[in-house]
Amino acid sequence: MEINPKQNTKSMENANQASIYKLLIVGVVVSMVGVYLRFAFDSSMLSLVSWIILFLGAFICCKAVFKILGS
Numbered sequence: 001m002e003i004n005p006k007q008n009t010k011s012m013e014n015a016n017q018a019s020i021y022k023l024l025i026v027g028v029v030v031s032m033v034g035v036y037l038r039f040a041f042d043s044s045m046l047s048l049v050s051w052i053i054l055f056l057g058a059f060i061c062c063k064a065v066f067k068i069l070g071s
């Protein structure tokens with residue numbers, strides 16, 4: 001019989017933290033704003049800004065995922 005079950009790993013404990021879910025939600029919302037701005041108006045400058053916002057949101061989401069996996 002195992003003393004430490006595999007379900008109670010450090011990664012599983014970190015995955016249940018509310019701060020990680022908040023970070024994921026912020027990343028998704030920022031990405032959605034970037035996508036909306038990309039298709040909302042037709043301006044080259046706004047298009048560039050929207051791509052930057054989109055990649056910033058994707059970076060935030062990846063940061064949250066790697067925070068879970070990096071334990």
